[in-house]
Amino acid sequence: MLTLTTANFDDRVLRADKPVLVEFWADWCPPCKMIAPILEQIEAEHGDRLTVAKLNGDEHPEIVSRYGVLGFPTLNLFQDGKVVRQIVGAKPKRRLLADLDGLF
Template identity: 50%
Template sequence: MGNIPAVTDADFDAQVLKSDKPVLVDFWAEWCGPCRQVAPILDEIHAAHGDKITILKMNVDENPVTPASYRVTGIPTMHIYQNGELAKTIVGARPKAAILNELADYIA
């Protein structure tokens, strides 16, 4: 789906927690309809703001460890990590304007 790179349980620490810029991780699954609604929106945000925030996708079916450790119980869930810490959680499909509003502090 789209141009957003995937992150796995194995490389989560290196790609997300050790990143020098904010990282949005989209927890998703193939069978999730709302996840498919959010995907093109995140592609657009990735294209427009990829220099300020890294956007990665994590398939929860293929990578169960990280979502469980961050108590991701429903998808789509988007987590924003900054300086190795979970800074914000966005749960559920949202329109582009709402997601951009949530990201305002990180892409300004």
């Protein structure tokens, strides 16, 4: 899974050639730990069409603020430099995929 920082966010997400699912997370967030293996599975199954990445919100608050993220975990799906879907909170894999259906 791609680890994002303030330094690489614009290049790796906004200028990406395929959709990027970004998890905004924090070390202290139990739901973030619960969703991590689900995101790894999604990446393994759909990595040819989708990049899965994570950004530590505590370490990069300027990016969190830029996208109006109010809680962790928040998943933003970016396409062509824009957020096309935002999912707040941990969900089972099938619910996440249903929320993203048709977008990548």
